[in-house]
Amino acid sequence: MSARIRRPRKILNPPSIKGFKPFGIDPEMKSSKGSVNLLFEEYEALRLRDYDGLNHHQASLMMNVSRPTFTRIYAAALQKVATAFVEGRQMTIEGGKVYFDSDWHQCNACECYFSHPHKQLPIEECPLCGSKEISEFDFPEENNQMQNExxxxxxxxxxxxxxxxxxxxxxxxxxxxxxxxxxxxxxxxxxxxxxxxx
Amino acid sequence: MKVAIASTGNTLDSNIDSSFGRCAWFIIIDTESGGMEFIPNTNRDMEEHVGRVAVELVSLRNVSMIVSGDFGQKIKPMLDSMHIQMVVIKDSQKKISDIVELLNNRRK
Known part of the structure; x- marks a missing residue:
């Protein structure tokens, strides 16, 4: 029997960088080991738990996984960050079974809703009518049972x-x-x- | 920039379709050249994965924005990861020509 399919993890904010590089390595100590690969989901777990200060339960709801799964992702993230720190290795942030969720906005002029896929660019106007009267909008989560019940x-x-x-x-x-x-x-x-x- | 619109028919007087995967026609508009392409949605009667097939169809034409009445739960994350902007218009009486006009006015 094959393993159960891994549930894709929801990422709200993709990282603005692709990785980290150590500096001041002793040339004699320079190890031939490669870089540590931090997955997107592990980056997101660190961000939600330690940067935003959510607890595991709240963070697991944000990533659309169960609480124990979040705890495992978070533990893997800490392990990798610690490995990179202690062994002075590079860290790359890529990969993982994830999907990106964008924030939605509403145009008050033409009454449309639109997503904003390019997070690094600021939102200035409605993509349809060009009006500047836009406001943030939250789609009611239809699939999230935790929210409904x-x-x-x-x-x-x-x-x-x-x-x-x-x-x-x-x-x-x-x-x-x-x-x-x-x-x-x-x-x-x-x-x-x-x-x-x- | 290319924009795809989900439409109920193949004329500019048709209304916007309330779903993307099961819409009748896709209309691809090139806002720079003003060119238009009407594509019939032949997969709309499939039981499953209509959304995914529809996304593949329009992404082959390098659209950067899709206008529709709504998007399904499965294709929202797909379009997000492909950096395609989604625009939802809940007003089902809106005509294709209205949307084209809005897009053309914005260009000027």
Whole structure:
């Protein structure tokens, strides 16, 4: 049986450079080893986790992979960056099973929506009518189940509901209505108490 | 610059098609020379992968922008990685001649 097909990883911002070069290498120590190849998905994992400061769960949603897969990509990225640092090797950023997602914009003059594939160029005008009245636009994500069937936090006292923020435990949220702690709606409840009875 | 438009017919009075892969005709417009090419979409009745075939068809003609009523989930990432700009016009009553006019006005 063949392996399961790898899910393509979504890249929001491709890197602006193609790699890194070390400087000041001792000529005697100069190793014949080649460069380290950092994949696009590993670059994106580093960017989301360490540059943007997202947690693994939030970052995995951004890349459209599962949380454990994101953790594996991130671990591989750290391993490669460390290898390049310690051994003084070059690093190239290329390859990987990825697709690029562009940001969408809306033209207020001709009522069209357009994507912007060349990220390095600034957006100045509508590609269709040339109007400068453009605004950012977010397409509703149709394929992302996580977005549609969102979990909810519920107040244990007054039953106030709010949409659960991924990465923030419900029990740390405070109800804005009555100030009590919240819990996950339809969650498993207090499992600890059940365990004691067994 | 070459622009592809998904159309319901092969005249300038036709409307814009609400889907790209299963549209009736592709219209390729060269904004520099003003030339136009009408291509019938012979693959529109295929069950699967119409979007991919359509992208291959228009990318052979080096278009840099596609105008359509909508794009499917599968071809959005494809076009993004090929650096082809997508323009979505939700108004299905818009005529091809209107779009051509808009593009020509922009050139001036």
């Amino acid at each position: 969102r979990d909810k936090c519920i107040c244990s006292q007054c039953q106030y509901e709010q949409i659960h923020q991924s990465g923030v435990p419900c029990k740390e949220e405070v109800c804005p209505e009555c100030g009590h702690f919240m819990k996950r709606k339809g969650g498993p409840g207090r499992r600890g108490r059940k365990m004691k009875g067994i």
